[in-house]
Amino acid sequence: MxxxxxxxxxxxxxxxxxxxxxxxxxxxxxxxxxxxxxxxxxxxxxxxxxxxxxxxxxxxxxxxxxxxxxxxxxxxxxxxxxxxxxxxxxxxxxxxxxxxxxxxxxxxxxxxxxxxxxxxxxxxxxxxxxxxxxxxxxxxxxxxxxxxxxxxxxxxxxxxxxxxxxxxxxxAAATPGPLPTAAQLSQVALGLVRATDAEEGGLAGAPKFPNPPIFRFLWQMGFRLQQPACAEVTHLLLRKMSQGGIYDHLGGGYARYSTDAIWLAPHFEKMLYDNAQILELLALAHAAAPDPLYADRAAQTVDWLAREMLAEDGAFAATEDADTEGEEGRFYVWSKPEIDALLPPEDAALFARVYDVTEEGNWEHKTILNRRGHPAPLSPAEEARLDACRATLFAARARRVAPGRDDKVLADWNGLMIAALARAAGVFGRPDWLVLAERAFAAILRHHAAPDGRLHHAWRAGRVTAPGLLEDQAAMARAALALHEATGGAAYLAQAIAWAEATHRHFAAPEGGHFTSADDAGDILVRGLTAADNATPAGNGIQAEVEARLFHLTGEPRWREAAERSIGAFAGHQALAAMPGLLAAADLLTEGAAVVVAGPETHPATQALLATALTHPDPALAVLRASGALPATHPAHGKGMLDGSPAAYVCRHGTCALPVTDPASLAGLLDRPT
The missing domain is CATH 3.40.30.10 (Glutaredoxin)
Incomplete structure (x- = not known):
């Protein structure tokens, strides 16, 4: 035995x-x-x-x-x-x-x-x-x-x-159907808008989760449907969360969810995947409507990432714990006497008024810092005093027993963060964030790559600890494409294609879509097949986005066909609202645009056109350089500069608009409804 x-x-x-x-x-x-x-x-x-x-x-x-x-x-x-x-x-x-x-x-x-x-x-x-x-x-x-x-x-x-x-x-069975129509996308999007909390943001009720895949889809639909409500509910979510107790006002970063309906009291654990998706939403929202709150929260969150979440060799760790010394939230909460002892009386009074600090506390006789009652900026002088107060409290908090950190490196969660950093670097003008993203990408490539072209899922302490899943291949391929668009690096595009091809070899399901586990997974009773998003986007939705984006970047019909097959495997499902990532991929495939910029990479006009495209708030855009010959299958094949000046072409539905040479004209083309 x-x-x-x-x-x-x-x-x-x-x-x-x-x-x-x-x-x-x-x-x-x-x-x-x-x-x-x-x-x-x-x-x-x-x-x-x-x-x-x-x-x-x-x-x-x-x-x-x-x-x-x-x-x-x-x-x-x-x-x-x-x-x-x-x-x-x-x-x-x-x-x-x-x-x-x-x-x-x-x-x-x-x-x-x-x-x-x-x-x-x-x-x-x-x-x-x-x-x-x-x-x-x-x-x-x-x-x-x-x-x-x-x-x-x-x-x-x-x-x-x-x-x-x-x-x-x-x-685990496919539910095939035709690609979702514009009417179906509109029906789902407006239904999700109706399900949101008009006062506090997010979905109605408690507990409250950020649900980034839902709001990422709604943001994209705001451009396609010309429905302001889709963008408004996303802005409301970000503003309420960013001033609530779910956000760490001293150290940066968002907790996993709030136990109540007002974003006040979280379970205090911080997850890499939440912060990655929220960072991307902050970047998209700021690109559309610049807001100092978004810029501050993005910068503070990346500071937290770089300070607390860097694992070995530049990749990112998975989570920070909720508990210290056996108590939930002990590291994060305060009493009024503690704050009064650390700050001068006038500053303590200002801080207490703005950050909801009272004798009785707002959570289990303690205080979770938040700005729900004072979300609007105060005078510059008062905000400067609050900055100094936060720095003092942060230094005092650093002397407490810190939460535990799970420092295993997960390929899929790193992929989400790398892609978010690549977008945020352009929107917020932080090239150092792009360096952070590229370092993490290189670390995943070094430690997670398998000999057959796949990626392993988990790595820690010098060894692989879990086999690769669909989400790992898809999220890292998506990250590679984000870096390719941000930098123009051809190696990133080649790597994304290699991972997408490996995914087809090892994860493809007979009727379309992809299983979560690979074809050689011997320890699972039933291989999962789903496109339903949870706190993280489903692998099938990410993979469909990768395929759709590859189609716009290369013009190769095989990627359009692959995306149609990935989306079509689930398009007959009655619960399409549970698959916002897949629906966003469908919109990207059929209504997205390729922005092709022709001109010397270092030319100021080329850089200005690229910056306009890369910082545009519509996520259904693929940005590529025409510095080399584009494939004959691409609608921009053969197009180049205009009368010796760098030029941009916006290609939709297989045809390209007339070239433009100035950023304002390009922005006008991108803002135009499809």
Whole structure:
């Protein structure tokens, strides 16, 4: 019988989340064939616990249950216990989270799933308390009850397994249809606008998540539909979040979500992917309507990124924790006496008035700094005093015990940040941000590249820790294209094409679209196939954007056909509103423009035309230089300077407008409705 040692094996793992549990008395195993083989050999059910390093409720359940000797003894006796870092294996996490939803349960982390020895789900939940509470059984009761059901009621378990496997297989089936029409895009966009909170921004209700894929789509639709509301709700989201407690007013960066409906009280973890997408939205919004608030928040967020999130070799770490010294938010919150002791009385009074500092506090008798009550700029002199106050408090906060950082490097999240930095560098006039993006790109290329042309997903401490997924190939190809457009570097375009081709080889689904896991993934029950966005954009939406952008950059019909196939695989789905990234890609493919600039790269007029194109707020533009011969398939093939002057051509629907030589004329062409 195959058995692993009767001990906790997580000490061998590189994931910071798994290492957080390495001292538990539970005989944890990392996800992998060895653990799955042990379950099959022993005939024991699997307890699969999924979380991530910055997850507050994961920490709570760990302290209450996984560190408890009595609970651990029960787990060890009844189950093969597997711990999974959802950030390392989002494909595994998504599979079992979907199974939980099919059981009628609300999802979240920690995810607690019970599987057969063949890794088939049959029951699950999320957080379970150590004692019966809030109408929920204790975790020990759950452990005993599920194990008893597995032993005594095999028919019921088999019924659940069959139903869940059938549902998972159905979810992994394509729903083909014709490309979305302009009417469909309009219907979805205006429906999403109606779902927003007209007072506080974001989607209505609590908790409040930024939902960047939704607002990125609405922003793009604002240009296509000539509907001001699409842009207005995006501006409202950014302004409310940027003055709320979800934003770190001392150190920069946005927390994952707000627990309330007013952006005041977050769970305090900061995720690379949220800040990447918000940075891109800030850049787009600032390009359309320059606002000092957007410029400040972008700069402060990139400062946080460079200060706190740089991992080995220039790539970016994954997350910062919510908890320090066992308390959520302890690093971030303040009391009025603390602030009064650090600031001169007049400055303390001004700071308290603007940043909502009171004796009683605004959250659990503490204060989360925010400017919800005073969002408008004060006088320059008062803002300068507030700047000095924040610097003093930031220095004092730096002496506290800092939140933990998960420093594993994820290719897909880095891809999102690299692309955001490339856009923001141009919009905010920060070439140093472009350098930051290029360094991160080079680091991913060095450490994540596989010999067959694919990218691995996760890397830490000198070794790859998780296989590559669709999102990794797509997000990094998108990043490569962003750098190609920003710099003109031909190597970036070549690399994007290579990754897109590798994606087709290893992830393509028979009816179109791409599976989340590769064709050689041997440890997943069902390969996922979805275009639904969550907090991060779906891999299929990103891949369709890459293909559409490659079509505009190269003019090659194969990329148009690839994009049509990627989009068409899901276009028959009834819930298109859940796929804003895919819909944005469809709009880019059919209505987007290629802006072709011809002229010496160093010529001031060439640079001015490029800057106009690269800083335009419509994201459905692809910018390329005609310094070399464009392919014969491109509508701008053979076009060049005009009477010896650098010129720009705007190409839509297979034809190019007359050339223009000054930035104002180019901006006019780009602003014109399609």
């Amino acid at each position: 195959t058995t692993l040692p009767p001990e906790n094996l997580l000490r061998h793992a590189s994931s910071p989340y798994l290492q957080q549990h390495a001292g538990n008395p539970v005989h944890w195993r990392p996800w992998g064939e060895a653990a799955l083989a042990e379950a099959r050999s022993a005939g024991k059910p699997i307890l699969l616990s999924v979380g991530y390093a910055a997850c507050h409720w994961c920490h709570v359940m760990a302290h209450e249950s996984f560190e408890d000797a009595e609970t651990a003894a029960l787990m060890n006796a009844l189950y093969v216990n597997i711990k999974l870092d959802r950030e390392e294996r989002p494909d595994i996490d998504a599979l079992y989270m979907n199974a939980l939803h099919m059981l009628g349960e609300q999802g979240g982390w920690p995810l607690t799933m019970f599987l057969t020895p063949e890794a088939e789900p049959f029951w699950g939940g999320t957080y379970f308390p150590p004692e019966p509470r809030w109408g929920r059984p204790s975790f020990r009761q759950v452990l005993s009850g599920v194990a008893e059901a597995f032993r005594q009621d095999g028919a019921k378990v088999a019924q659940n397994v069959a139903a869940l496997k059938g549902g998972l297989a159905k979810m």
